Amino acid sequence: MAGRSQRKSTRSANTDPLENFKVGVDNVIFSVDTAQNRLLVLLVMRQEEPFLGSWSFPGTLVRQGESLEAAAYRILAEKIRVRNLYLEQLYTFGGPNRDPRENVDSYGVRYLSVSYFALVRYAEAELIADRVSGIAWYPVSQVPQLAFDHNQILEYGHRRLRNKLEYSPVAFDVLPELFTLNDLYQFYATVLGDNFSDYSNFRSRLLKLGFLADTGLKVTRGAGRPATLYRFDSEAFAPLKDKPLVFI
Amino acid sequence: MAGRSQRKSTRSANTDPLENFKVGVDNVIFSVDTAQNRLLVLLVMRQEEPFLGSWSFPGTLVRQGESLEAAAYRILAEKIRVRNLYLEQLYTFGGPNRDPRENVDSYGVRYLSVSYFALVRYAEAELIADRVSGIAWYPVSQVPQLAFDHNQILEYGHRRLRNKLEYSPVAFDVLPELFTLNDLYQFYATVLGDNFSDYSNFRSRLLKLGFLADTGLKVTRGAGRPATLYRFDSEAFAPLKDKPLVFI
């Protein structure tokens, strides 16, 4: 990587100087409020120029010796306290002139952003608000105009979330240890839209796959028949890992 | 992006200095030799330390004012002459200590690599060899030990290629303007493995989708009945863009 070596075309040896970069990490953090059937994304209010007062994704610049992923976890931990989450890299935005600061306060330094996509457990996530900065969960359908090109990134992240949900077991990283099939269904319906599948068909498909273990336990929520609590059996799932389109 | 601002946790205001980066771009360039049923990847021989003499992906460092994608196209153009291709970003590798140079010749500068994935038309691709550097197409099943973590990146790129092929029309960026259904089938079979589908079923599925326009033209290749030449009709494909799993 960073294949500096391939500078063979002698024509451009010294003529085009290399760019110096600062690397930022921005997190698109989703959570699902199943109680209210809302898909949420975490926004913070910018306290500096540029875009002072605009909402944006929580971000940070990468420090010496820090990996990209570590930076992503750091900024996440600064904003919310949460134990159960899924996180992966989303995309790298690195064109020049993305960031207004480039031409002003930084002499020839470019700001590159590696965005990360995270899904956290809503119920347990505690937002950490310091005195000055605003921080809030926004329904993705109602996010305002964001700083930089963050609206675009959100769209990209949202698409990734939907895809991930369909063919990988990310939902179980974020659902409670024990859950009912209805919990699972609500989760999917919130992210994918109500009409993604019939509940009864969803049930039988998921159960037939064989990685949902019946714990024997039941929960009663108000009226109605008690629901069976299931557990995600990662061992039983392992052989299906590389198969296409497992869920939905 | 590059959300420098969110540095609220006062505890670490000045204590942890930011890292300076050089940003590299590495290209995983695939092509399909349908004649010999081989999936190929382009490798170049490194002319410098570290990993002098190892094969690696063609890469370059990003220059002032140059976008990441522009850098990817630049290094591609330095290695092969080709008009028809597909290119997209793959992944960003940016941990510290990925590159041995970090501790030696560069004072606190980190090398980050944004990898790109490309698919080019094999028949028309001319490799550009300068006097010193080695450059070659390798069958992906036979790539040797590569420099850095490039073997890992290759695996990642290969998976991406297979996925792309299944749900997006990248094949047509790389096939000739006019092609037979058998050409298309061979292309898919080479990338996805011979047993991905029955030829006859592949035919009917693709034709039913309605974006392959019969040109009326025929080609005879040796013995056998002449084959119809088709053309990819991008207008007819447009409405299917966002549908899942169109191909195979």
Added chain:
DNA sequence: ACAAAAGTGTTTTTTATACACCCATGC
């Protein structure tokens, strides 16, 4: 005539979709 490659059609199996209906509990 026959081999080779292109192209069509048919049968079987599997999976998706849409519902109808039974079950267990709280009130």
Added chain:
DNA sequence: GCATGGGTGTATAAAAAACACTTTTGT
């Protein structure tokens, strides 16, 4: 007993997979 949510089953439609067969060319 009846409303409420949980859970099962069935009937139909569509898609995938396997494979037999016809058509058109070169030799």
